[in-house]
Amino acid sequence: MASWLADVARRHFLPPSATEAITRRLVSGSNRVTGNYATYEAALSGLPAPLTWSSDRYLEQREGAFEQQRRGIEAMEALSIRAQARLFGLLFPLTTSGRPRQLRVLDFGGGFGLDYVLARRALPAAVAIDWRVVETADLAARAARLHADAEISYVDDISALPPTPFDVAHVADTIQYLPDPRTLAVLLGELDCAAVVIADAPVTNRSDDRIAIQSVRRRGARYAHPIRLFGRDSLPSLFAPAFSHAATLRQHGGLIIDGRMSPNTGYVFLRRTAASDQGED
Numbered sequence: 278m279a280s281w282l283a284d285v286a287r288r289h290f291l292p293p294s295a296t297e298a299i300t301r302r303l304v305s306g307s308n309r310v311t312g313n314y315a316t317y318e319a320a321l322s323g324l325p326a327p328l329t330w331s332s333d334r335y336l337e338q339r340e341g342a343f344e345q346q347r348r349g350i351e352a353m354e355a356l357s358i359r360a361q362a363r364l365f366g367l368l369f370p371l372t373t374s375g376r377p378r379q380l381r382v383l384d385f386g387g388g389f390g391l392d393y394v395l396a397r398r399a400l401p402a403a404v405a406i407d408w409r410v411v412e413t414a415d416l417a418a419r420a421a422r423l424h425a426d427a428e429i430s431y432v433d434d435i436s437a438l439p440p441t442p443f444d445v446a447h448v449a450d451t452i453q454y455l456p457d458p459r460t461l462a463v464l465l466g467e468l469d470c471a472a473v474v475i476a477d478a479p480v481t482n483r484s485d486d487r488i489a490i491q492s493v494r495r496r497g498a499r500y501a502h503p504i505r506l507f508g509r510d511s512l513p514s515l516f517a518p519a520f521s522h523a524a525t526l527r528q529h530g531g532l533i534i535d536g537r538m539s540p541n542t543g544y545v546f547l548r549r550t551a552a553s554d555q556g557e558d
Contacts, residue, residue, distance in 0.1 A: 314503070383438070
């Protein structure tokens with residue numbers, strides 16, 4: 278597995294210029310970010326339409342997209358480079374895990390479980406998976422009814438999880454939508470998580486965060502919600518009390534912010550120990 282991860286890393290860290298033009302074409306016009314608000318609440322009051330996280334139409338569209346992607350992944354003879362790149366950050370902590378024959382994941386904001394499908398497709402059958410998705414109440418209930426099995430389950434309250442350790446807390450395309458991301462960083466610091474992987478976070482070259490409104494047009498429906506664009510050092514600082522910054526990941530995709538492409542960024546944070554803190558000194 279380590280050699281496979283090394284191969285993915287070599288390709289993954291190549292400059293993303295080859296995919297930028299394609300990404301720009303895909304997201305422009307259907308996914309844009311505008312505005313600059315002092316607080317999350319101010320952005321919320323400036324929305325052109327109410328939040329739709331729990332509407333039946335939104336959930337049906339998300340589930341339909343999940344099913345389409347799941348079938349595509351299962352039909353692949355081998356995972357695409359893009360799929361391997363997405364998995365790299367998630368599986369990176371596994372190379373130092375004390376439980377190499379089992380992967381325990383807390384997937385915060387994991388939707389219907391697409392990353393579980395990728396991980397299951399990539400890992401040998403001998404590696405057992407315990408995947409816990411934390412989602413909104415409506416999505417968790419729908420997913421639990423239709424997609425839960427022996428390896429993946431869905432909850433809407435972290436306190437409902439059993440007190441077991443996790444190899445990875447996975448937070449993909451989620452932390453930017455929280456009213457206060459620091460609350461999540463503190464919570465993950467209190468849980469027994471060996472590592473935190475942040476994926477698909479919008480990070481700018483600014484020194485401070487910016488709160489804006491993201492407008493999305495999807496299959497004839499329009500959605501809008503507040504979004505936080507993180508400053509260049511915000512996320513490492515946010516997780517620093519409990520986790521050390523192990524890696525920054527260039528990722529496919531991004532947002533059009535004020536008419537310009539801003540690529541997504543990922544991070545790998547490892548739990549601080551006495552030994553790791555001494556190594557940093």
